[in-house]
Amino acid sequence: MSLKLGVPSKGRLMEKTFNWFDKRGVTLSRTGSDREYAGRVEGVDGVELVLLSAGEIPRELAAGRIHLGVTGTDLVHEKLPRWEQQVEQIEPMGFGQADLVLAVPQSWIDVDTLDDLDAVAAAFRRQHGHRLRIATKYHRLVREFLTDGGVADYQLVDSQGATEGTVKNETAEMVADITSTGDTLRANHLKIMSDGPVLKSQATLWRSRTASMSAEEKVSLKQMLALLRGEA
Ligand SMILES: Nc1ncnc2c1ncn2[C@@H]1O[C@H](COP(=O)(O)OP(=O)(O)OP(=O)(O)O)[C@@H](O)[C@H]1O
Ligand SMILES: O=P(O)(O)OC[C@H]1O[C@H](OP(=O)(O)OP(=O)(O)O)[C@H](O)[C@@H]1O
Numbered sequence: 001m002s003l004k005l006g007v008p009s010k011g012r013l014m015e016k017t018f019n020w021f022d023k024r025g026v027t028l029s030r031t032g033s034d035r036e037y038a039g040r041v042e043g044v045d046g047v048e049l050v051l052l053s054a055g056e057i058p059r060e061l062a063a064g065r066i067h068l069g070v071t072g073t074d075l076v077h078e079k080l081p082r083w084e085q086q087v088e089q090i091e092p093m094g095f096g097q098a099d100l101v102l103a104v105p106q107s108w109i110d111v112d113t114l115d116d117l118d119a120v121a122a123a124f125r126r127q128h129g130h131r132l133r134i135a136t137k138y139h140r141l142v143r144e145f146l147t148d149g150g151v152a153d154y155q156l157v158d159s160q161g162a163t164e165g166t167v168k169n170e171t172a173e174m175v176a177d178i179t180s181t182g183d184t185l186r187a188n189h190l191k192i193m194s195d196g197p198v199l200k201s202q203a204t205l206w207r208s209r210t211a212s213m214s215a216e217e218k219v220s221l222k223q224m225l226a227l228l229r230g231e232a
Contacts, residue, residue, distance in 0.1 A: 001006055001214055001216075001217060002046045002047055002048040002066050002136045002161070002213075002217065002220070003046055003048065003065040003068070003133070003217045003220040003221055003224065004047075004048050004050050004065070004067050004068070005028075005041060005047055005049055005050065005066065005067070005068045005069070005142050005214070005224075006050045006051075006052050006057050006061070006066035006069035006070070006137070007028060007039075007049065007051065007052070007057075007069070007070045007083055008051075008052065008053065008054040008057070008062055008069075008070065008071065009037055009051035009052055009170055010053070011053070011054055011055060011094075011142040013054050013070065013071070013072070013096050015171045016093075016095040016096065016203065017156060017203065018072045018091070018116055020053055020093050020094075020095070020203075021228075022062065024227055024228050024230070025227050025232070026041065026042070026043040026224065026228065027041070027042040028041055029039075029042070029191065030051070031104065031156060034081060036046055037051040038051070039051055039060075041107050042182045043180055043227065044220055044223045044224045044227060045223070046216055046219070047215065047221040048064050048132070048219050052066075052069075054071045054075060055071075055075055055079075055201060057069040057071035057075070057205075058072065058075050058076045058078075058079040058080050058083075058087070059069060059079060059080075059117070060081075060087040060111060060206040061076075061086065061087045061207075061211075062080050062204055062208070062210060063210070063211075064085065064208050064210035064211035064212065066208060066211065067207065067208055067213065067217065067221060068090070068205060068206070068221070068224070069087075069205075069206050069207070069208070070093070070095055070203060070204070070205055070206075071201060071203070071204070071206070072201045072202065072203055072204065073089075073092075073199065073200075073201040073204050074077055074178060074199055074201035075102055075106055075139070076136065076204070076206060077140075077141060077199060077228055078137075078138050078139075078140050078141050081140070081219065085209065086208070086209055086210060087206045087207065087208055088206065088207045089204055089205075089206060089226075090204075090205040090206060090207050091204065091205040091226065091228060091229070092202050092203075092204050093203040093204060093205060094154070094164075094202065094203075095178060095202065095203050096202050096203030097200075097201070097202045098176070098178040098179060098180045098201050098202075099180075099196070099197035099198075099199070099201070100138055100141060100142075100175070100176065100177070100178055100196075100197055100198040100200075100201060101117075101176070101177050101178075101179055101192045101193070101196050101197045101198065101202055102117075102142075102145075102174065102175075102176050102188040102193045102195075102196055102198065103132070103164075103174060103176070103177070103179075103191060103193065104173075104174045104188045104190065104191060105167060105173075105189060105190060105191075106190065106191045107189070108120070108191075111193070111211060111216070112193060113193065113194055113195045114146070114149035114151055114195040114196045115150075117193065118149075118150060118151045118152075118153070118229070119149060120132070121152075121153035121154050122153050124153070124173070125153050128153075131153055131154050131155040132153065132154045132155070132172050132173045132174070133154070133156075133157045133171070133173050133174075134154050134155070134156050134157070134161040134172060134173070134175065134176055134194050135156075135157050135158075135159040135162065135163050135166035135171065135172035135174075135175045135176075135177075136156055136157075136158075136159060136175060136176035136177060137158065137160050137161075137163070137177075138177075138178075138198070138199075139156055139158070141198050141199055142156060142198060143156070143177045145196075145198040148168060148175075149195060154157065157171060157172050159171075159172070159175070159177075162189075163175050163177040163187060164177065164184050165175075165188060167188065167189075167190065168188060168189075171182075174190075175190065176198060178201065179192070199230040205228070207221075212218070
């Protein structure tokens with residue numbers, strides 16, 4: 001069996017991941033047609049490339065179906081409860097930087113901190129008879145952050161994309177989402193709250209703590225990590 005390396009098969013992390021490995025002497029390439037999810041690894045023997053969506057890589061690492069994987073910190077922290085027990089962070093890769101933030105309508109001029117939000121949320125519930133809605137796909141991280149910040153009078157509504165549009169569409173009063181340039185938030189008349197970010201994320205190389213390894217796979221892992229860390 002070979003050591004399995006999971007990398008994003010598409011999306012914003014794919015090309016930069018390939019370049020990052022290339023600079024360190026490990027060449028990842030897709031084989032077959034554009035649409036075929038097959039690839040190869042050159043530079044270290046006994047390594048198999050597994051092309052996956054960035055969002056699935058945390059689960060595959062935790063299940064031990066891949067030994068190494070590249071995905072954002074946000075996705076690992078959100079998708080894996082007690083992530084430290086399931087994966088080890090090997091190397092932050094210096095791209096895919098984004099902050100998970102809470103954002104409210106720009107028109108809420110009195111709301112900037114979590115204390116302000118707590119007050120507004122309580123008033124909102126009294127006035128509307130239901131809790132203030134926060135649209136997000138980061139349920140675990142947002143709940144933890146708001147609990148630690150003492151905010152309780154809210155409900156999360158699930159949004160798996162175009163989250164900033166939920167306020168205009170009146171399916172939420174505010175959002176918690178990833179931002180890098182801030183353009184999408186501004187374009188949708190939202191402002192970032194000053195207490196935060198909930199999490200700072202970037203693309204990161206992770207190792208599974210649960211994947212079993214043969215002697216050969218252990219040798220491949222050692223060679224791979226030495227190359228990637230510039231020790232080979
Ligand atoms: N605007 C952004 N700028 C930089 N990084 C971002 C941005 N939005 C999301 N990311 C990061 O990119 C990663 C997700 O990558 P991407 O958006 O390409 O995957 P996706 O295709 O949406 O995910 P999936 O494959 O699960 O559908 C996350 O770790 C996230 O933090
Ligand atoms: O701060 P910015 O540079 O404007 O980037 C932020 C946007 O990028 C991501 O969306 P993505 O492009 O992945 O689309 P999505 O809405 O389908 O998640 C994120 O969810 C924001 O909407």
